[in-house]
Amino acid sequence: MPRQRLISWFFYLNLALIAALLGYKAYLNFFERDFASAHADQVNAIETMLAEREAYRFAVLGNINNSVGIFERKIIPRLNSEDYDFIISAGNAVASGGEDKYRALFGTLSYLEMPYLLTFGPHEESRLGGFRFYDHFGPYHFSFAAGKSRFTFLDSTGTTDFGWQTRWLDEVLAGSEPNQFLFSAHPLYPVDHAGLFGFDDEDEDHLENDARHVFTGQIEQAGVDAVFSSQVPLFDRQQHGGTTYITTGGAGGFVLNNDESYHHFVSVSVNGNDIQISERRLDIGQHPVWRTLESVWFFIYSLFYVGYLNFILIVSTFIAISIWLYNRIFTEQDYYPDFDIDPDANNDTPLNVAIFTNNYLPFIGGVPISIERLKRGLTDLNNNVLVVAPCYPQQADIEKADVLRLASLLPMGKHAEFRLANIFSWRLLKRVRDFAPQVIHVHHPFWIGRAGQLLGRLLRVPVVYTYHTRLEHYAHYVPLPGPLFRNLISHALVKRFANGCDAVIVPTSSAEEYLRIIGVKKPIFVQPTGIEYERFATADSTALDALRQRYRLEGKRVLVSISRLSKEKNIDFMLNGLALLRDNSAHDFHLLLLGEGHEREQLQARIEALGLNKHVTLVGAVPPDDVACYCHLAELFIFASRSETQGMVVLEAMAAGLPVVVVRSSGIEDIVQHGVNGYKTAHDVQAWCGRIDTLLSDDKLKARLSKQASHDAAEHCIETFSVAVGRVYRYVIAARRKKYTD
DSSP: OHHHHHHHHHHHHHHHHHHHHHHHHHHHHHTSOOOOOHHHHHHHHHHHHHTTOSEEEEEEEOOOTTOIIIIIIIIHHHHHHTTOSEEEEOSOOSSSSOHHHHHHHHHHHTTOSSOEEEOOOHHHHTTTTHHHHHHHTOOSSEEEEETTEEEEEOOTTSSSOHHHHHHHHHHHTTSOOSEEEEEOSSOSSOOOOTTOTTOOOGGGSSOOHHHHHHHHHHHHHHTOSEEEEOSSSSEEEEEETTEEEEEEOOSSSOOOOSSSSOOEEEEEEEETTEEEEEEEEOOOOOOHHHHHHHHHHHHHHHHHTSOHHHHHHHHHHHHHHHHHHHHHHHSOOOOSOOTTSOTTTTTTSOOEEEEEOSOOTTSOSHHHHHHHHHHHHHHHTTOEEEEEEEOOSSOSSTTOTTEEEEOEEEEESTTOOEEEEOTTOHHHHHHHHHHOOSEEEEOSSSTHHHHHHHHHHHHTOOEEEEOOOOGGGGGGGSSSOHHHIIIIIHHHHHHHHHHTSSEEEESSHHHHHHHHHHTOOSOEEEOOOOBOHHHHHOOOHHHHHHHHHHHTOTTOEEEEEEOOSSGGGOHHHHHHHHHHHHHHOOOOEEEEEEBOOTTHHHHHHHHHHTTOTTTEEEEEOOOHHHHHHHHHHOSEEEOOOSOOSSOHHHHHHHHTTOOEEEEOOTTHHHHOOBTTTEEEEOSOHHHHHHHHHHHHHOHHHHHHHHHHHHHHHTTOBHHHHHHHHHHHHHHHHHHHHHHHHO
């Protein structure tokens, strides 16, 4: 256990590190002080400084690469103390062209006590950095005169067409300034770096031949005094046609820390026409061991081509993945309940059960009805139950002792059928704590359900989750891209929530299989929701006659369906099937569709468009006590939803003796036996309406299936359901007690 706990802490520590690094990156990108066209201010400062001066000093640095340890902490203090007038980067001032790198560089440059200018190099351009350089500093190539000197910056990356730069350079170099300095990130002549490990490809370290020959011809013909470049991690000095070519690449980036590749910068002193250029090597004074380790570090750093933070992010991510893989591969997973625990022990002792749900009566739906029946069954078994649910307008039971109503923060949905309750109320915490639950039963993996899970942890009581809803079928309600929620978020949400509970109840075996597939590891108990069998098994004949007259059903073959009028219930499919039945069958049928929902207007328009006005009636919401009567009006129950985890309305219809015709799907699959108590078809309109026609045409077959449907439904009474759920409660209570006493 200590080892597992240590691994767990290490895993979450890595996640925290990753989150902190991501937060830092977000800060750099969105909250750091913005800057634009920084070169304009720097050029103005240099022009003003040199206006009346013939003598000045500036430093040239190459391959800064966002260095903190060398450039920021060692080179900048030296430049400030030696009274340089300004500095110029010969290229590769950033590790790559990422926005965070530019913002980090801007912060580093703020420590300089003098103006600065940057040459556009391959690192500035990489990772789409070109447009960031342009926004933050200015054009890729530019030139300006300051006093008796001209400073010209080429774009050696090819981002700016070389032909255009050649034409531009002719005009720039035709000026009358006696001193001319030019900056190109790529060297204009090949640099001998044989023996530099990792830099053996000379073709990438200097400008391509055609452009190089043109530029050097222009430069030497114009009598440019010096050309400064970076790109190679060493110091190199060459003389061609009266022009000095300097390569300097040791201002903080990758170096080997040997006699050829080391940290340095270049000092330039100008006094009239006298120009002195000297290398300034940095004696860092490292121990040989540290120098070797730093060389290895910089080698790895160059391979990733990223900054320190990104490298740490990559390493931390891999560590987290490694730990996850270790746990998946080497840690034993036991998906079964602990059979040493007797859930029937102390079954005569009443329990305090707190039930948390996002919707409840008077809202009509499968989940609220299931919860109400469970509450009633548990109470009949002498348990104490507290339901935590949203508050709905004009409720009669708002002050009931066994229901805690949370004030509504925001009604959601077209008809406000879902109410976002105030789970942040101290009243919730106080009431639940005073109730002292021995188990908390949650029915949704978010909002009030999540509040119940957190309260379970706070009060140290086990939490049981009933998986009611296939969330992936509700993507149209969520303000996120449908495929993202349907294929990823919905499954991840259910998995994470279920694994945070002590046990999960599912109504069918297919729901259990789904949870195991997505990675739920906690004990799962298959327990179908109970129905009020006796109430559905009989009906009042007077009430039946009244309904027949109200809907003018005399002589009609009556079908019934019960469903919320919403997209996930697949009602369009059902209407298309009925239109096909009308066109291909002699039966004069009429469907009573019970239920309400935000799709009512669209469905009514669809009924009219299909010409089904005489065959389909949208009954609307029906009080639960009246549903059985509607079922007894009909000969068949039809259903097309594919989003059910059990299909409780199907069981209720079977209790009323109705054979059912359904679309094959999870939940439904477990309770409908094909050809025994009804028919299951593929999601095929013709096959579905064909089974309806078969039953309407064969009274003997219909009677046989009706008898079996009633018999099968009798096995799902509320008392059996409540006793089984009580056993789950006692199991998780005993399992938690055992866990903390072992």
